[in-house]
Amino acid sequence: MSALSDRAQKALLAGLRSGAVAAGPSWQRRLLTGFLRSPLASMIALALLWEFATIAFAVPRRALPPPSAVFADAWTVRADLLASFGRTLLETLLGFVAGSLLGCLSGITFAYVRTLERSVFPLFVISQSMPVVAFGALVVIWFGNTLLAKVVMALFLSFLPVTVNTLRGLKGVDPQRIGLMRSFGARGFTLFAKLAWPWALPQVMVGLKVAISLSLIGSIVGEWFGETVGLGVMLLQAMYTEDMTRLWTVIVACGLMGSALYGLISLIERRLVWWRSAS
Amino acid sequence: MVAFRKLTKAGAVPVLITLLIFVAAWEGAIALFHIPDFVLPHLAQIAVRLSSDSHLLADALAATLSESLGGFVIGAVLGLAIASLMVLIVPLERSLLPVAVAINSVPIVAYVPVTLVWFGIGPASKLALVALSTGFVVLINALHGLKQAETGAIDLMRSFGASRLSILRRLQLPAAMPSVVNGLRVAIPRSMIVAIVSEMLGAYRGIGRIIFESTQQVDNLGVWVAVLSASLASVLLYTALVWIDRKLVWWN
Numbered sequence: 001m002s003a004l005s006d007r008a009q010k011a012l013l014a015g016l017r018s019g020a021v022a023a024g025p026s027w028q029r030r031l032l033t034g035f036l037r038s039p040l041a042s043m044i045a046l047a048l049l050w051e052f053a054t055i056a057f058a059v060p061r062r063a064l065p066p067p068s069a070v071f072a073d074a075w076t077v078r079a080d081l082l083a084s085f086g087r088t089l090l091e092t093l094l095g096f097v098a099g100s101l102l103g104c105l106s107g108i109t110f111a112y113v114r115t116l117e118r119s120v121f122p123l124f125v126i127s128q129s130m131p132v133v134a135f136g137a138l139v140v141i142w143f144g145n146t147l148l149a150k151v152v153m154a155l156f157l158s159f160l161p162v163t164v165n166t167l168r169g170l171k172g173v174d175p176q177r178i179g180l181m182r183s184f185g186a187r188g189f190t191l192f193a194k195l196a197w198p199w200a201l202p203q204v205m206v207g208l209k210v211a212i213s214l215s216l217i218g219s220i221v222g223e224w225f226g227e228t229v230g231l232g233v234m235l236l237q238a239m240y241t242e243d244m245t246r247l248w249t250v251i252v253a254c255g256l257m258g259s260a261l262y263g264l265i266s267l268i269e270r271r272l273v274w275w276r277s278a279s
Numbered sequence: 280m281v282a283f284r285k286l287t288k289a290g291a292v293p294v295l296i297t298l299l300i301f302v303a304a305w306e307g308a309i310a311l312f313h314i315p316d317f318v319l320p321h322l323a324q325i326a327v328r329l330s331s332d333s334h335l336l337a338d339a340l341a342a343t344l345s346e347s348l349g350g351f352v353i354g355a356v357l358g359l360a361i362a363s364l365m366v367l368i369v370p371l372e373r374s375l376l377p378v379a380v381a382i383n384s385v386p387i388v389a390y391v392p393v394t395l396v397w398f399g400i401g402p403a404s405k406l407a408l409v410a411l412s413t414g415f416v417v418l419i420n421a422l423h424g425l426k427q428a429e430t431g432a433i434d435l436m437r438s439f440g441a442s443r444l445s446i447l448r449r450l451q452l453p454a455a456m457p458s459v460v461n462g463l464r465v466a467i468p469r470s471m472i473v474a475i476v477s478e479m480l481g482a483y484r485g486i487g488r489i490i491f492e493s494t495q496q497v498d499n500l501g502v503w504v505a506v507l508s509a510s511l512a513s514v515l516l517y518t519a520l521v522w523i524d525r526k527l528v529w530w531n
Binding site for chain 1: 293294296297298317318377378380381384385386387388389390391392393395396397467468471472475476479480486487490491493494497499502503505506509510513514516517
């Protein structure tokens with residue numbers, strides 16, 4: 001996913017930039033090719049394809065409603081949809097920020113405290129293969145149907161990949177470089193801030209990208225255990241009433257939020273890790 | 280004694296000590312802060328419940344495992360097949376990959392209600408969803424891997440008159456294997472999670488169903504044993520995959 005959208009966005013950016021700088025006769029054309037390669041264009045193409053396919057093959061609404069019906073439905077419930085979107089977004093972002101801060105801190109701790117790494121970190125790796133989402137039920141028992149419960153759940157899911165990736169990044173620092181900086185008198189924090197952290201950052205960003213998707217999943221599933229607003233709630237309601245059009249409306253909303261959040265992290269990555277991108 | 284030495288070498292001792300500390304901290308916290316049972320049950324309570332519910336849990340685990348493994352295999356085969364097709368027929372990649380990416384941009388849990396309506400409450404809906412989530416990971420990893428083969432080697436084979444298909448079979452697929460196995464590794468815990476999550480919303484059997492019912496009845500001990508047995512199964516599955524990988528992937 002990252003490879004494609006990154007490439008496409010780079011092409012779009014390159015198109016825009018060269019157009020702005022050169023201002024030659026071909027900038028419109030470059031803009032057009034840039035647009036055609038962008039995710040937006042493939043989204044529009046996909047929507048058109050979906051629409052025509054449902055008409056051409058006379059797909060029943062129950063199986064797959066056409067996008068026009070989905071958009072019409074989204075418009076009729078726009079107030080609810082926006083409120084739910086906002087609520088789920090808030091849960092996801094809060095959980096993600098808290099989870100990644102905690103993940104970075106514990107990753108750094110593991111990297112510098114060898115005993116902890118040897119004793120606790122294997123458990124972290126093992127817990128990555130556990131169905132953590134299932135703990136959501138417990139989280140809801142602990143915190144009740146509050147915003148906090150969903151945030152904790154999103155935190156719980158996003159925390160692990162960030163920890164593992166931070167540690168891997170910090171461990172991967174070239175020892176020769178450390179030696180070189182030591183020989184120039186760099187110590188402790190300087191060594192961390194000038195060498196280890198920048199070195200680890202691309203790997204950390206990979207963890208953050210995994211974390212943001214997991215965080216969204218965490219808040220949606222968290223809402224299933226009892227809540228009144230949120231995309232997860234709307235999903236459940238649509239399922240119980242077997243309203244397929246509404247179901248697809250919410251799915252598209254979830255997809256938009258997921259891609260937007262992922263895009264945001266990729267953007268931050270390009271800003272922060274301009275010297276190297278770990279793809 | 281030999282076994283002990285082996286464990287020490289594998290670094291298991293510090294981990295075991297941590298587990299012991301963890302158990303002590305758990306029970307200590309309950310005793311010190313008078314934490315009520317519904318927040319944190321005694322480990323002994325969990326163990327008792329595990330043994331009394333063992334039949335129920337084994338049955339649920341069998342259902343969940345068969346769904347996740349079945350879906351995993353279907354998804355892996357489909358992902359590999361589609362990736363191979365995309366490499367053989369280049370326009371296919373251009374047109375299908377955006378569709379796959381768009382489908383994958385939706386968090387997988389959002390599809391659970393749709394698959395339940397489409398395929399019913401039985402195992403078919405879980406198989407479909409697990410296959411989707413595994414399939415995408417394998418597809419992306421296989422595509423990446425299939426492009427790893429050196430252009431020089433491909434040209435050489437072509438100059439000897441090898442067909443596209445035999446280049447794929449003899450050169451590109453073996454070259455792609457490490458990457459594919461990486462994808463499988465990511466996909467295996469995910470397949471358990473997806474199966475459990477979709478069982479939560481509707482199933483006749485399975486760990487997810489137990490978790491959801493226990494939550495509704497505020498029976499948190501029931502949630503604990505279900506989560507623990509699922510985690511154990513998932514860890515075992517993952518270890519098995521890593522072991523198979525080490526034994527079988529001779530080209531790595």
